[in-house]
Amino acid sequence: MTAYTATVTVRLKGGVLDPEAETTQRALERLGFELEDLRSADQFELDIEADDAEAAGERAEEMTERLLANPTIHDYDVDIEQR
Amino acid sequence: MTVSVLQFGGSNCDRDTVAALDHLGVDADLVWHDDGLPAETSGVVVPGGFSYGDYLRAGAMAARSPIMADVKEAAENGTPVLGICNGAQIGCEARLTPGAFTTNESARFQCEHVHVRVENADTPFTQAYEEGEVIELPIAHGEGRFEIDDDELDRLEDDDRVLFRYCDAEGDVTEGANPNGSKHNVAGVLGEHDHVAVLMPHPERVSLPDVGITDGQGVLQAFGR
Numbered sequence: 001m002t003a004y005t006a007t008v009t010v011r012l013k014g015g016v017l018d019p020e021a022e023t024t025q026r027a028l029e030r031l032g033f034e035l036e037d038l039r040s041a042d043q044f045e046l047d048i049e050a051d052d053a054e055a056a057g058e059r060a061e062e063m064t065e066r067l068l069a070n071p072t073i074h075d076y077d078v079d080i081e082q083r
Numbered sequence: 084m085t086v087s088v089l090q091f092g093g094s095n096c097d098r099d100t101v102a103a104l105d106h107l108g109v110d111a112d113l114v115w116h117d118d119g120l121p122a123e124t125s126g127v128v129v130p131g132g133f134s135y136g137d138y139l140r141a142g143a144m145a146a147r148s149p150i151m152a153d154v155k156e157a158a159e160n161g162t163p164v165l166g167i168c169n170g171a172q173i174g175c176e177a178r179l180t181p182g183a184f185t186t187n188e189s190a191r192f193q194c195e196h197v198h199v200r201v202e203n204a205d206t207p208f209t210q211a212y213e214e215g216e217v218i219e220l221p222i223a224h225g226e227g228r229f230e231i232d233d234d235e236l237d238r239l240e241d242d243d244r245v246l247f248r249y250c251d252a253e254g255d256v257t258e259g260a261n262p263n264g265s266k267h268n269v270a271g272v273l274g275e276h277d278h279v280a281v282l283m284p285h286p287e288r289v290s291l292p293d294v295g296i297t298d299g300q301g302v303l304q305a306f307g308r
Contacts, residue, residue, distance in 0.1 A: 016230055017264060019190035067147060070140060070176065072183040073230050 001049045003083040006060035010069045010076045011041035044068055053080045086111040086126040086306045089154075089170075091145045096131035096167065096287060103290035103299070104128075109306045116145070120153035126163045126306040127154050129170030131223070131285060141184065141226040142172030151177045163207055163278040163305055168224055171271070171281035180274045180281045181239060182231035184224075188264025192225040197262050199247040199270045199284060200254050206277040209246060211301030217254040218298035220284035222262060227283040229265035229272075236266055246271035246280055278305075 012018050018040060025038035046063065050056035060078045069076045086104055090097045090113050097113055104111035111128075114121060135144035145151065151173070158164045158179060166174030174180045187193055196219055204214040212218065231239070239245060248268040251260040261268045263283075271282025286299025 016185075017188060017228070019186050019188055019264075023190050067139070067143065070143070070183055072175070072181075072232070073185055 001051060002056075004048050004050055004053060004056040005081050005083050006046040006048055006056055007079045007081070008044040008046065008060055008064050008068055008076060009041050009079075010044070010064070010074050011039065012073055013075050016073050042068075047083065053082070056080050084110060084125040085121070085123060086128060087114040087120055087124045088112065088128045088130055089114055089116055089150060090130075091116050091132070091134035091148070093134045093136055094130050094132035094169070096169075096285065100128050100130045100167070100287040100303075103287040103303055104306060106291055107300060107303055107307055109303070111306075114150075116148050116150040120150055120157060124157060124162060127157060127165070128306075129154070129164070129166040129173050130287070131168030131170060134169055134173065137226070140172075140176070142169060142174075142176040145169075145173045146176030155179060158274070158276075158279050161278060164274075164280075165208060165302070165305065166281035167287065168222075168227075168283055168285055171283050172226060174274075174279075174281040179279055180272050181235055181244075182229055182269075182272060184226055184283060185228050185230050186226050187224070187228050187262075192223075193227070193262055194221070194223040195262065196221050197270075197284060198250050198252050198254075198260065200250040200256060202245045202248055203243050203273070205243075206246065206273060206280065207305035208280045208302050211304050215254060217250060217252065218301075219289065219296055220286060220299055221288050222284050224263070224283055227263040227265070229269040229283075231266060239272060240267070244273040245269055246273055247282055247284070
């Protein structure tokens with residue numbers, strides 16, 4: 001068994017309104033910054049023991065599909081790194 | 084023949100719902116989620132509140148608790164199931180109903196009375212109303228914006244599964260009457276069958292005569308049929 005960290009990034013699908021990101025962007029603009037767009041995402045770090053990186057990735061994906069992301073509104077990425 | 088009103092940690096409209104059902108002559112009991120769904124359950128209400136502190140996403144945790152597997156099974160066997168507010172978020176997260184309820188367009192918690200138009204009066208939850216009737220219900224939510232894939236929304240509308248839309252007092256479905264940015268002003272939808280429904284507004288809060296408005300009674304009367 002090897003120790004991995006799976007980094008799961010969950011973000012809204014393109015076209016889904018993100019009012020919190022819009023509010024954050026406006027706040028940055030009020031501070032005098034110039035920016036074209038701002039997107040927010042949730043990131044989860046999962047420490048996993050697995051036989052190999054593929055097995056760790058599969059488990060992280062299953063956890064994401066079951067709970068961390070809502071497929072109706074979210075896309076997600078999983079990155080696996082050995083700890 | 085008792086309606087089960089589910090309680091999760093953070094539910095807070097559970098007792099209001101029981102009081103409203105009692106007033107309508109419907110037997111209802113509170114059921115703590117960890118105790119499982121009683122075998123004699125004749126209907127299920129997943130009430131409003133902030134289950135699990137809205138951690139992760141509103142309704143995400145409660146939707147995956149074991150009692151929701153019991154609720155799905157009951158729904159498949161024909162038991163009426165209604166999700167109100169946080170219960171609506173839980174219902175969508177549990178895939179009992181399509182779409183998702185997410186952050187209001189205003190990015191704020193909103194607590195106000197709204198008007199909704201009855202879109203389909205041929206369901207247990209709307210049978211007491213006429214199609215096109217305008218009723219007044221309160222909302223109290225931060226994550227009530229109905230979001231769904233455009234194709235799925237088309238199918239939902241084609242199948243007449245939109246139960247209520249936000250509208251003005253005259254019944255016109257306008258952008259100005261949409262409190263939270265919901266797609267096509269959707270306030271409530273049906274699952275695959277018409278005995279499973281969710282809505283963001285609170286019918287139980289306008290069901291007791293003491294409150295002055297009793298427009299919500301018709302929704303809860305589904306459980307007395």
